[in-house]
Amino acid sequence: MSYPIEERFKQAKIRLTPQRALIVETLVESNDHPDADLIYRRAIQKDSSISVATTYRTLNLLGDVGILRKLNMQDGKVRFEIERDDHNHLVDEENGRIHEFKNDELSALINKTIGEMGYDVVNFRVEVIGKKRGDTECGCIQINVY
Ligand SMILES: [Zn+2]
Numbered sequence: 001m002s003y004p005i006e007e008r009f010k011q012a013k014i015r016l017t018p019q020r021a022l023i024v025e026t027l028v029e030s031n032d033h034p035d036a037d038l039i040y041r042r043a044i045q046k047d048s049s050i051s052v053a054t055t056y057r058t059l060n061l062l063g064d065v066g067i068l069r070k071l072n073m074q075d076g077k078v079r080f081e082i083e084r085d086d087h088n089h090l091v092d093e094e095n096g097r098i099h100e101f102k103n104d105e106l107s108a109l110i111n112k113t114i115g116e117m118g119y120d121v122v123n124f125r126v127e128v129i130g131k132k133r134g135d136t137e138c139g140c141i142q143i144n145v146y
Pocket of ligand 1: 033
């Protein structure tokens with residue numbers, strides 16, 4: 001795992017405990033934006049001593065300090081991913097699978113629009129619900145930066 005975990009914890013000014021490392025590691029290895037329950041089920045495969053409560057507490061803490069991003073999806077589920085490069089989400093209406101995409105024109109348009117409102121964009125995510133046409137490949141950018 002090349003994810004600079006110690007560095008991220010140092011920046012966030014929180015201690016890197018074995019449980020926190022386990023949760024981060026579990027998410028680094030997931031590229032499907034899992035919810036807390038699924039993260040717990042994956043984490044317990046690696047370390048049977050982790051509890052549901054610890055998993056939820058750790059996810060919230062790591063979300064608060066910006067190591068993880070909490071995604072409040074339109075389907076009502078709360079999912080998590082490692083905080084990283086800006087990208088947007090396309091949710092498949094039928095199976096709930098999340099695809100990732102980036103588009104420079106879209107980013108420029110958002111920056112322009114928000115700029116005209118007197119703000120600088122700090123961060124944004126666009127979430128699109130889509131219905132797949134036929135069975136062509138989605139061509140989604142599986143961003144794996146770690
Ligand atoms: Zn994502």
